[in-house]
Amino acid sequence: MSAIRLNPSRAPGKPSVGPLEQAVAAASEVLLGKERAVRLAVACILADGHLLIEDVPGVGKTTLAQVLGAVLGLSMRRIQFTSDLLPADIVGVSIYDRDTGAFRFNPGPVFAQLVLADEVNRATPKTQSALLEAMEERQVTQDGESRRLPEPFFVIATQNPTHQIGTFPLPESQLDRFLMRLELGYPDRAAERALLRGRDRRELLADLAPRVTVDALRALQQEVPGVGVSEALLDYVQAIIEHTRNAVGLREGLSPRGGLALLRAAKAWALLHGRDHVVPEDVQAVLPSVVGHRLHPIDEHGPRIDSASVARLIERVPIP
Amino acid sequence: MIGRLRRARRPRPAPGPAWQPTVERLAWLVGSLALVLVPHLGRVPLWAILGFALLAGWRLLAAERGRGAPSRWMVGLVSAGLLAAVFLRFGTLLGRDAGVTMLVVLAGMKLLETRGSRDAYIALFLGYFLVVTNFLYSQSIVTGLYMLVVTLVMTATLVGIAAPPGTLAVRPRLRLAAVMLLQATPIAVLLFVLVPRLPGPLWGLPKDAFGATSGLDETMSPGNITQLSLSDEVAFRVTFEGGRRPPPSELYWRGPVLWTTDGRTWGPGAVDRSPRPPAIERNGAPVDYVVTLEPHQRRWLFALDLPATVPADALISDDLQVRSVRPVRERMLYRMRSYPDARDLRLGPLQRASALELPAGAHPRTRALALQWRTETADERALVERALAYFRDEPFFYTLQPPLLEGDTVDAFLFETRRGFCEYFSAAFAVLMRAAGIPTRVVTGYQGGEYNPLGDYLIVRSRDAHAWAEVWLEGEGWVRIDPTAAVSPSRIEMGVDAAIPQRLGRAALALEPSEPVQRMWRNLRHAWDAMSTSWNRWVLGYGPATQRLLLGRLGLDADDYLAVGAVLVGAIGSVMLTIALVGFRRRRPSDAARALYDRLCARLARDGLVRAPSEGPTDFARRVARDRPALAEPVAAATRAYVALRYGFGGDLATLEREVARAMRG
Structure with a gap:
């Protein structure tokens, strides 16, 4: 942030976002050069959305999930998706208890505040949809009995680029359930150098302490819907939506659900930066990760919608 | 829809990349000109149409290969040759057939030398004029409808020429053109009804109206x-x-x-x-x-x-x-x-x-x-x-x-x-x-x-x-x-x-259609005939006498040009006002803040600090702070007041006015 104060801070008496700032800073120390990705991930959690991280293996997808769990103090379970993973492996299974003579439900790994679904596109569509249903409904129904998932409930799914062999790409309708999709990318030269020189990331991970309590996180999550949105800002959001619908080269524009997601993410981003209203810059900041997986080029074999093409999109929509 | 129109018309403040005659733009131009020329096939000499096709194809091919328009020498040579051909064929460049042939050839030449947006606009206006020339030959409903479609496509081309490349797909382009035409319709109707009609049909050039005689003879003999x-x-x-x-x-x-x-x-x-x-x-x-x-x-x-x-x-x-x-x-x-x-x-x-x-x-x-x-x-x-x-x-x-x-x-x-x-x-x-x-x-x-x-x-x-x-x-x-x-x-x-x-x-x-088919055929014929009859009577037959009658019913004297003119101006004015009011209805108090902020931006642009249309105010203030540290503080203060007014729910206009004035002085 520049030395000159550009944005008025939020009114006193509201839950402070300071701990989240600290959490972002702590996570960024482990994930070198990835502060923006960490910040977006935190905003995603703040907006009560799920996160999809998509990139080639080895750039720190899993580490990001683990770091987030650690600094936010969330109970975390990891599910490694494989082609033989079954839905019951995720949601749990009822086992006959010989002592009581009744079936007892053994909760699966999905019963955690933060679920890391690693390489989600390696599993079969049936298993994928078990997870995605849990994400959407925040409950699991097994043997006719619904069990609520813990709160907060947050899924970080990682996936390898879909053109890799042995993967089941998530269908578009399922992709929509993730509020954001992040691409980590390779670290820059300086960060890579520090990475190579420094300690093992796993050791650092073990040292991380939670910077925020679950209750504080919940309180902040409840602040998000109340972040102010002016008519002028809605004009801007609508201009972006309209642009995606009219633009050449896109199969279809942003859906109304996509528009709502964009606004929710922008509100969380504004809150994370200590503001009680959304400014166009917030929309621009979250736009690549919110619309990247919701827009599809007409040319299926052409380049994907990445942050560069979203940046071009932003350039073409004047702020009303 | 009006909002979109406004946006499309607003000149873009940022000096974007220079206008390029892209293949897509040229294809639209060629396409809409070709559409307007289709009915002229058989009316103007075939070589003129072929000449147009050749010139258009030449320009398209050049664009396809990434080359620009041919040199001015080349264009001048071709122009002189084609104009000479028109003159040799007709012995004049005036009159209906010679004039239209010349327009066809000119449209092709304008396409060939299209470099900037100005050339494209001129080629398109030639196209609009060619729409009018079609009515010199036929004034039927079919011609009218077809020309309406052509005008729509042409207006969409106009939109495409004005919009930055890649921002509008075909359908929104056509929709925008349709909205523009719809907004123009009441004005066209007013002009049609109120502008004094010339006695005699406007289009009936004497030389061309001589058709074959038909109907009864002046004598009667067996057979x-x-x-x-x-x-x-x-x-x-x-x-x-x-x-x-x-x-x-x-x-x-x-x-x-x-x-x-x-x-x-x-x-x-x-x-x-x-x-x-x-x-x-x-x-x-x-x-x-x-x-x-x-x-x-x-x-x-x-x-x-x-x-x-x-x-x-x-x-x-x-x-x-x-x-x-x-x-x-x-x-x-x-x-x-x-x-x-x-x-x-x-x-x-x-x-x-x-x-x-x-x-x-x-x-x-x-x-x-x-x-x-x-x-x-x-x-x-x-x-x-x-x-x-x-x-x-x-x-x-x-x-x-x-x-x-x-x-x-x-x-x-x-x-x-x-x-x-x-x-x-x-x-x-x-x-x-x-x-x-x-x-x-x-x-x-x-x-x-x-x-x-x-x-x-x-x-x-x-x-x-x-x-x-x-x-x-x-x-x-x-x-x-x-x-x-x-x-x-x-x-x-x-x-x-x-x-x-x-x-x-x-x-x-030796083929008698069945009774229902006959009846259907008769009904269809009646419907079509009824339609063209009203068209003939009310549109083509709207001459001085009908106008006098209609205006009289509205309490206007057709000879009182001053009164008719006043009504015309007043009516067109109120149509435009209505359209504008619908468009500006969305203006809100925070738009006043916007106006003030735009003034600040214009001032900064003169200093070389141009805000891109898509640049957020805070981002812009940061850039100003980086590039001109001296301006950092006043611009930041003005931006803060602006953001609070326009996006936040606090601040007041007076503060913004004061801060903008201070920043502009600085």
Whole structure:
């Protein structure tokens, strides 16, 4: 942030976002050069959305999930998706208890505040949809009995680029359930150098302490819907939506659900930066990760919608 | 939608990349110009169209290969060559055909040299002008609709030229163009209705309006009306006013009246004409109607028996024939009043002589028969009845395929063949009457017509052409006698189709469509005809007279140009105001903040700090702080006030005004 104060801070008496700032800073120390990705991930959690991280293996997808769990103090379970993973492996299974003579439900790994679904596109569509249903409904129904998932409930799914062999790409309708999709990318030269020189990331991970309590996180999550949105800002959001619908080269524009997601993410981003209203810059900041997986080029074999093409999109929509 | 329009029109403040004649833009240009040229195929020389295609293809190919427009030398050379070709072909560059050919060639050349957006706009405006030229050739509904589509595509091209590449797909482009056209429609309608109409059709250039003559001839000889009855061509349409539509048996549309005969052919007599209404004895209720006459290159107009008024620019003769002052070369609309029960009591001595004249020595058998009747019957009325009875009782047939008449045509028809069409009957009857000493004249025109229930009007076609006779009876004046009715009453009551079921065309086809198909076909034809009739009447026929009438109904004097002009300006102004109000309705108080902020940005732009249209205010303030540390603080303060007003829910305009003023001073 520049030395000159550009944005008025939020009114006193509201839950402070300071701990989240600290959490972002702590996570960024482990994930070198990835502060923006960490910040977006935190905003995603703040907006009560799920996160999809998509990139080639080895750039720190899993580490990001683990770091987030650690600094936010969330109970975390990891599910490694494989082609033989079954839905019951995720949601749990009822086992006959010989002592009581009744079936007892053994909760699966999905019963955690933060679920890391690693390489989600390696599993079969049936298993994928078990997870995605849990994400959407925040409950699991097994043997006719619904069990609520813990709160907060947050899924970080990682996936390898879909053109890799042995993967089941998530269908578009399922992709929509993730509020954001992040691409980590390779670290820059300086960060890579520090990475190579420094300690093992796993050791650092073990040292991380939670910077925020679950209750504080919940309180902040409840602040998000109340972040102010002016008519002028809605004009801007609508201009972006309209642009995606009219633009050449896109199969279809942003859906109304996509528009709502964009606004929710922008509100969380504004809150994370200590503001009680959304400014166009917030929309621009979250736009690549919110619309990247919701827009599809007409040319299926052409380049994907990445942050560069979203940046071009932003350039073409004047702020009303 | 208006909002989008506003956005599209707003000049972009940031100096974006220079306008490029991309392949897509050129393809749209070429496409919309090609669309407007399609109807011109066959109207302008083929080489001009080919030249256009060649030039357009050349430019497209150049763009496709990433090359720009050809050099100015090349373009100049090609232009000179093509213009010379136009001049050699027509001997002029003016006039309809030469002008349009030149425009076609010019459009191609403009395409070829398209470099900047200005060239593209000029090429497109040539296209709009070419739309207008199409109406020099045809003003039908189909042309109108097609040109509407062309205009839409052209406007979409205009949108595409103005919008940055890649921002608008085809459908939004067309939608925006449609919105623009819709917004322009009320203004176009106002201009059409209120701007003083020129007398005479705007498009009817005299040289080009000479079509083939059609319809009735000025003379009648055996076979020439029979010929007409094979044609479905529309002669005229009639709208009855005041709710009175005479029965089919009264629908005698009076055309040329024939007095003289050489034994075979009947021709007009010498008659006086005057622009005054005729001196007929008006009896019974009048029939008021409006006739829309198709151009037939002759002068006569058609009116129901007996006409009592004279349209403007027309005369009426002693024998009640209405004639236009000049040949009817374009569709003509006139209002008439007739009295079906009126009597015409005038017969001068000269006319009496003319109405009794027969060529010396012709028709001996007919004369003999007439003289025989005359000796047997003294009463003229009874004599007429006797002749009609003769047609009725003897084996006469009404047919389209009469046998060839040899020798004396009237004698041959009356005593030998006895088969014929209306002109045979009326001529034979007239000869009989004249021979018996009763003054008689032959009237040609149309009888009946097809009623179109959808448009509530009557269509009279060539095949309704008819000929009948008028005899002078003492005390009764001229009395219409239709000998055809004696032979074939159904011809008069139900029309020619009913009287002669197997007409030649159908018979040749040997394929009679089933009844429902026929009915559907008839309904479709009626619907289409009704539509084009209203088009002709209200759009193409909207001339000075109709305008005067319409404006009069609105309480305006058409000659008072000042008042009409004031109404025009006022109405267009209020249309534009309405459109603008709808568009600006979304303006809110925070827009005042925007205006102030824009002023600050304009000031900073002069200092080289240009805010991109998509750059957020905070981002911009940061950039200013980085590039001009001196301005950092005041700009940040102004931005803070602006963001609070426009995006937050605090701050006040006064603070923003103060901060902007301070930042602008700094």
